[in-house]
């Protein structure tokens with residue numbers, strides 16, 4: 316590596332701009348759906364309990380759905396909601412012809428069995444792509460609803476690597492909602508895929524082999540500059556709220572907070588070829604892809620062949 320390359324700034328992948336492109340396409344297709352078929356795509360979001368961060372996301376999802384010309388149905392249930400009450404609501408949404416997408420905000424309160432609840436959703440309306448039928452179909456390379464966050468990462472990666480075949484990729488984190496589906500999509504695209512997690516002992520060495528690093532660990536600043544192969548593409552999924560003393564104090568005299576990713580952005584952006592920032596990277600694409608999945612589900616349920624997104 317020469318000195319110039321070492322201090323070159325990476326290209327910043329603008330997640331907000333990519334998300335705006337996706338939303339524009341969804342908006343146009345939703346308008347056409349309404350004009351041609353008289354159908355308005357509908358997204359139902361279910362929030363159990365009152366986690367403030369979840370509140371923010373749910374509000375944002377509802378607002379963006381409406382902006383895209385869709386119906387948004389929000390269900391806020393008490394923390395004390397029982398398993399049967401939640402299952403009953405899901406059954407009602409499964410059979411409601413106005414609802415094409417159902418999202419149950421995770422994590423659920425501890426007394427509710429999330430796997431059972433997710434698998435109770437009609438897989439055709441499972442716009443998170445978390446139902447076992449969708450997971451299995453994506454895992455075997457069949458057309459299915461793809462989880463929003465990994466889908467958003469793939470759409471951004473595709474803009475930089477139209478041909479992903481043979482690229483070496485490292486996914487850090489192996490949760491069912493981000494890491495595992497991300498690794499499956501990269502494998503479907505014929506990348507050589509490595510998956511690391513808390514028990515992995517050699518992540519820096521694995522990372523140095525990678526043309527593509529996707530991080531979804533929930534550990535601020537985990538990925539350091541000396542882990543990164545010069546020119547690699549780095550996708551930072553992490554959303555971590557940390558104290559920001561430089562922003563001064565809040566009214567209750569605790570430090571203000573800011574959102575950071577899982578990547579040491581200042582260091583890594585000097586080595587990487589391209590990098591997603593946090594905020595403004597993967598997050599906005601996640602919500603845009605949720606709208607895209609809702610439109611796709613609506614098309615599919617209505618027997619209309621106008622699915623908007625191809626990732627391979």
Ligand SMILES: NC(=O)C1=CN([C@@H]2O[C@H](COP(=O)(O)OP(=O)(O)OC[C@H]3O[C@@H](n4cnc5c(N)ncnc54)[C@H](OP(=O)(O)O)[C@@H]3O)[C@@H](O)[C@H]2O)C=CC1
Nearest residue numbers: 464488489490493512513531532533552553554597598601
């Ligand atoms: N931008 C977006 O749209 C979204 C962002 N997120 C964010 O992405 C991050 C990950 O989310 P999620 O997958 O749900 O989180 P989980 O906590 O479910 O999973 C984290 C994964 O990272 C692994 N991990 C934790 N610490 C380390 C470490 N030090 N080194 C290597 N691997 C580690 C864990 O391993 P193990 O299982 O072995 O413990 C686990 O597999 C969070 O910051 C979350 O807020 C999540 C969803 C959407």
Ligand SMILES: Nc1nc(=O)c2c([nH]1)NC[C@@H]1CN(c3ccc(C(=O)N[C@@H](CCC(=O)O)C(=O)O)cc3)C=[N+]21
Nearest residue numbers: 372418419420421422443554594595596598599601602
């Ligand atoms: N069933 C389910 N599906 C999800 O997709 C789901 C979920 N549960 N639970 C929580 C996580 C988290 N998640 C995010 C969505 C958008 C941003 C986002 O838009 N972030 C902005 C900043 C947001 C801010 O400033 O607070 C950004 O990164 O620029 C982040 C995180 C979806 N999740």
Ligand SMILES: [Mg+2]
Nearest residue numbers: 443462463464
């Ligand atoms: Mg998701």
